[in-house]
Amino acid sequence: MGEGGAVLSFEKATKSYVSSHLGRTRTSRGVCELDLSVRRGEVFGLLGLNGSGKTTTFKLALGLLSPSSGAVRVLGLPPRDPGALASLGFLPELPCFPGFMTPAEILRFYGGLSGIPAAELPGRVAKVIERVGLAASAGRRMGEFSKGMVQRVGLAQAILHDPALIILDEPVSGLDPLAIKDFRDLLQELNSRGKTILVSSHSISELEKICHRVGILKDGRLGRLLEAKDWARGGLEEHFIETVAGGAA
Amino acid sequence: MRAVLVLALNSWVENLRNRFFALALTFAGVVLYLSMLLGLLACDQEVRVLLDFGLGFIELMGLVGAVYGASTVVLREMESKTVYMILTRPVGRTSYLLGRYLGLMLSVGAAMLIMAGAHLLILLLKGWAFRPDYLLALAGAFLKVLVTGSLALFLALSTTSSLSALSITMILWSLGHFLPEIRLMVRRFGNDSILIMAPLQALSWVIPDLQLFNLRDKLDLPVGMTASIPLGSWLAYGAGYCAVWLLLSSVLFKRKEF
Amino acid sequence: MRPALPAVLAGGLALCVLLNAVFARRPWTAQADQVGIQLAQDGALESAFLFGMGMRRLASDLGLIRLLLYYGGSEEEFPGAAAAAGHEDDHDHDAEHGAAGGRHRHEYDVDHPERSFGGGRYPLLGPMAMRVLDMDPSYSYPVLFTAGALAFNLNEPQKALWLLDYAMKRDPLNPRYHEYVAAVGAHRKGTPKGVISILERLVLDPECPTMMKNVLGWLYYKNGQKAKSVGVYREILRDSRDQGYRGIAQRMLERLGG
Numbered sequence: 001m002g003e004g005g006a007v008l009s010f011e012k013a014t015k016s017y018v019s020s021h022l023g024r025t026r027t028s029r030g031v032c033e034l035d036l037s038v039r040r041g042e043v044f045g046l047l048g049l050n051g052s053g054k055t056t057t058f059k060l061a062l063g064l065l066s067p068s069s070g071a072v073r074v075l076g077l078p079p080r081d082p083g084a085l086a087s088l089g090f091l092p093e094l095p096c097f098p099g100f101m102t103p104a105e106i107l108r109f110y111g112g113l114s115g116i117p118a119a120e121l122p123g124r125v126a127k128v129i130e131r132v133g134l135a136a137s138a139g140r141r142m143g144e145f146s147k148g149m150v151q152r153v154g155l156a157q158a159i160l161h162d163p164a165l166i167i168l169d170e171p172v173s174g175l176d177p178l179a180i181k182d183f184r185d186l187l188q189e190l191n192s193r194g195k196t197i198l199v200s201s202h203s204i205s206e207l208e209k210i211c212h213r214v215g216i217l218k219d220g221r222l223g224r225l226l227e228a229k230d231w232a233r234g235g236l237e238e239h240f241i242e243t244v245a246g247g248a249a
Numbered sequence: 250m251r252a253v254l255v256l257a258l259n260s261w262v263e264n265l266r267n268r269f270f271a272l273a274l275t276f277a278g279v280v281l282y283l284s285m286l287l288g289l290l291a292c293d294q295e296v297r298v299l300l301d302f303g304l305g306f307i308e309l310m311g312l313v314g315a316v317y318g319a320s321t322v323v324l325r326e327m328e329s330k331t332v333y334m335i336l337t338r339p340v341g342r343t344s345y346l347l348g349r350y351l352g353l354m355l356s357v358g359a360a361m362l363i364m365a366g367a368h369l370l371i372l373l374l375k376g377w378a379f380r381p382d383y384l385l386a387l388a389g390a391f392l393k394v395l396v397t398g399s400l401a402l403f404l405a406l407s408t409t410s411s412l413s414a415l416s417i418t419m420i421l422w423s424l425g426h427f428l429p430e431i432r433l434m435v436r437r438f439g440n441d442s443i444l445i446m447a448p449l450q451a452l453s454w455v456i457p458d459l460q461l462f463n464l465r466d467k468l469d470l471p472v473g474m475t476a477s478i479p480l481g482s483w484l485a486y487g488a489g490y491c492a493v494w495l496l497l498s499s500v501l502f503k504r505k506e507f
Numbered sequence: 508m509r510p511a512l513p514a515v516l517a518g519g520l521a522l523c524v525l526l527n528a529v530f531a532r533r534p535w536t537a538q539a540d541q542v543g544i545q546l547a548q549d550g551a552l553e554s555a556f557l558f559g560m561g562m563r564r565l566a567s568d569l570g571l572i573r574l575l576l577y578y579g580g581s582e583e584e585f586p587g588a589a590a591a592a593g594h595e596d597d598h599d600h601d602a603e604h605g606a607a608g609g610r611h612r613h614e615y616d617v618d619h620p621e622r623s624f625g626g627g628r629y630p631l632l633g634p635m636a637m638r639v640l641d642m643d644p645s646y647s648y649p650v651l652f653t654a655g656a657l658a659f660n661l662n663e664p665q666k667a668l669w670l671l672d673y674a675m676k677r678d679p680l681n682p683r684y685h686e687y688v689a690a691v692g693a694h695r696k697g698t699p700k701g702v703i704s705i706l707e708r709l710v711l712d713p714e715c716p717t718m719m720k721n722v723l724g725w726l727y728y729k730n731g732q733k734a735k736s737v738g739v740y741r742e743i744l745r746d747s748r749d750q751g752y753r754g755i756a757q758r759m760l761e762r763l764g765g
Contacts, residue, residue: 098263
C-alpha cells in the first residue's frame with residue numbers, strides 16, 4: 001500500500017495545443033486543471049478513453065511537454081531537472097530497439113546515459129536481464145525477439161538505474177496472457193521493493209489486480225479517483241463506464 | 250560530456266552495422282574502379298583523372314552519408330519514440346544532438362578514410378608521388394561534410410521533414426560552390442537592379458563559401474602552396490559554421506515538445 | 508525569459524554574416540577561382556552540374572577526355588609527316604603565309620577567339636582546349652597537347668600560336684607556354700635543329716605530352732640521330748600510358764632495330 005509524500009504531483013496543470021494553418025489558429029486541450037498526486041510506494045493506474053489526456057499526462061510528468069499553466073513536480077523538482085530524470089524510469093508504448101543489437105548492448109547504452117559508473121554497468125546489466133527473465137536470450141539480437149521479449153527489454157531499460165518512480169505506458173499491450181502474468185509479477189515485485197509505479201492501460205482487469213489507486217480521466221480532467229477498496233465491491237469497469245459515460249466526478 | 254560520448258559511440262556502432270554503410274563503401278569501390286577505366290581514356294593524364302575522380306567521389310559519398318544521416322537520425326528517433334527513452338534520462342537535449350552529430354560524423358569520417366586509403370593505394374601503384382597536400386584536400390572535403398551535415402540537422406529539425414531537409418541542403422551545398430559567381434553577379438548588377446539582386450546578396454553573406462574548402466582544386470599549385478593557406482582561419486571558419494548551425498539546432502530542439 | 512525563435516534565427520544568421528565577413532571575403536591562395544565560367548555548348552549541363560558539386564577540376568578532366576576522344580587518341584603512324592615534307596598542306600600554308608592576295612583565310616578574332624579555329628581537320632580541337640582552360644586556368648596539359656597537335660601533326664602552327672596566346676593571357680607566368688611558342692616558331696621557320704633543341708628541354712617536363720616526345724623521336728630519326736631516336740622511343744615504351752603512342756614507339760623501335 002502506498003505511503004508517504006507525493007513522488008509525482010500535478011497542481012492545476014493545463015496543457016493546450018495550439019495549431020495554426022493558413023492564418024487560422026486552433027486550440028485543443030490535452031489536460032485541463034489536473035490535480036493529481038502519486039504517493040511514494042504506491043501503484044497508481046491511469047484510465048481513460050482515447051484522447052482523454054493519458055498520454056499528455058505522462059508526457060508532462062516526463063518533461064516531454066511543458067504545462068501551459070499550473071505545475072508538475074517529480075520528487076519536488078521540475079520534470080526536466082536532471083535530478084528528477086535520474087529518479088524516473090519510463091517504458092513507452094511499443095518500445096523500439098535497433099534489431100542488430102543485443103539486449104546487453106542496449107542496456108549498456110541506456111545505463112551509460114543514466115550515469116551508471118562504467119565499472120558497475122556490466123554487473124547491473126546482467127542482474128536486470130536476469131530479473132526480467134531474458135538471461136537465456138541475452139546474446140541474441142533484438143531482431144529475433146518476440147513482442148513479449150521486446151517489452152521485457154523495455155522494462156529492463158526502465159529499471160536498470162534503480163529509479164524511484166517507474167512510468168509505464170500500456171506495458172501489456174499486445175502481450176499473450178502468460179507474458180501479461182509475468183509482467184504483472186515483475187511489477188508487483190518492484191513495488192514490494194518500494195518502487196512507485198504509474199501505469200496506464202486499456203486492460204481494466206490488469207489495473208484492478210495491481211493498482212492501489214486509479215485515476216479516470218475524462219476530457220482532460222480527473223473524472224474520478226478510486227481506491228482499491230472502491231472497486232473491490234463493484235468492479236473497476238463499472239466505475240469506469242459510469243465516469244466516462246457522463247457519471248459522477 | 251559522458252552522455253555525448255555514449256551517444257556518439259552508439260551512433261558509430263549503429264552506422265557500422267547498418268547495411269547502408271556497407272552499400273556506400275561497396276558503391277565507392279565500384280566508383281573507384283570506374284575512375285580507373287576513365288583514367289585509361291585520359292592517357293598521359295591518367296593519374297590526374299584518378300586523383301580528381303577519387304577525391305571528388307570520396308567527398309560525394311561522405312556528403313551523402315552525412316546529409317542522409319543528419320536529415321533522418323533525429324527525425325527517425327522522434328517518430329519511433331526511441332528519443333523518449335533517451336530524453337527521459339538525465340541527458341540534456343544539446344548533449345543528445347551533439348552526441349548523434351558526432352557519432353554520425355565519426356562514421357562518415359571513418360568511411361572517407363577507408364576510401365582514401367584504397368584511393369591512395371591505387372594512385373601509388375600507378376606511380377603517383379605522394380604529396381601531403383592530398384591529406385589537406387581530404388581534410389577540406391571532410392570540413393565541407395561537417396558544415397553541410399550540421400546544416401542538414403538544423404533543416405531536419407526546423408522542417409520536420411527528411412526530404413525537405415535533404416533537398417534544401419543539396420541546394421545550399423550547390424550554392425556554396427557558386428559563391429564566386431554569385432558575388433560577381435552582385436558586383437556587376439547590384440547597383441542597377443537592387444531589388445532583384447538584394448536576396449542574392451543576402452544569400453551570399455549567409456551561406457558558407459564551400460569553395461574555400463575545395464583544396465583538391467588547388468592540387469596543381471607548386472608543392473607547398475596549399476600549406477600557405479591560413480590553416481587556423483580555415484579551421485575557424487568551418488568550425489564556426491558548424492557551431493552556428495548546431496547551436497540553432499539545439500535551440501530548436503530544446504523548444505520542441507513531444 | 509527565453510528569446511523568441513525569430514530573434515534566435517536572426518542571431519544565427521548574423522553570426523554567419525560575421526563569419527563570412529571575417530574569413531571568406533579575401534583570397535587564401537595565390538590563384539583565385541576562375542569566375543564567370545564560359546560553358547561550352549557540348550557538355551554545358553554536365554559542367555554546370557560538376558561546378559555545383561564543387562568539382563571544377565573534374566569538369567576540366569572530362570573536357571580533356573572529350574578532347575582526346577575527339578582527336579582520336581592516336582594519329583597516323585608517321586608523326587609530323589607533313590612537317591618533314593616541308594609544308595605540304597596547301598590551304599593552311601597559303602593562309603598563314605599570305606599567298607594569293609595576302610588574305611588570311613583564318614583571322615584571329617580577339618573578341619571570339621574560339622571562332623578563329625574554323626576549317627581544317629579537327630576544327631574543334633582549339634576551342635575544346637580553350638574551354639578546358641576556362642574551367643581550370645592552371646591546367647596546361649590540354650593546351651600543350653593541342654598546340655603540339657596543331658603545330659606538328661596537323662600543320663596548323665598559326666592556330667597553335669593563337670591557342671598559346673589565349674593560354675598565356677590566363678596564366679602569364681607559366682614558362683611552358685613561352686617554350687612552346689618558341690618551338691612552334693622554329694617549326695614554322697623550317698629549322699628542325701632549332702625545334703629539336705627546344706623539344707629536348709620540353710620533354711624533361713613531367714607534364715610534357717607523349718605526343719611531343721614522339722615528335723622529338725621522329726625528328727631525331729629524320730635527322731639521322733638514330734641512337735637518340737631509339738632512346739626517346741624506349742622512354743615512351745617505359746613511361747607512357749598512351750597505348751597509341753606506345754604502339755608507334757614499338758613499331759619505330761623495330762624499324763630502328765632498337
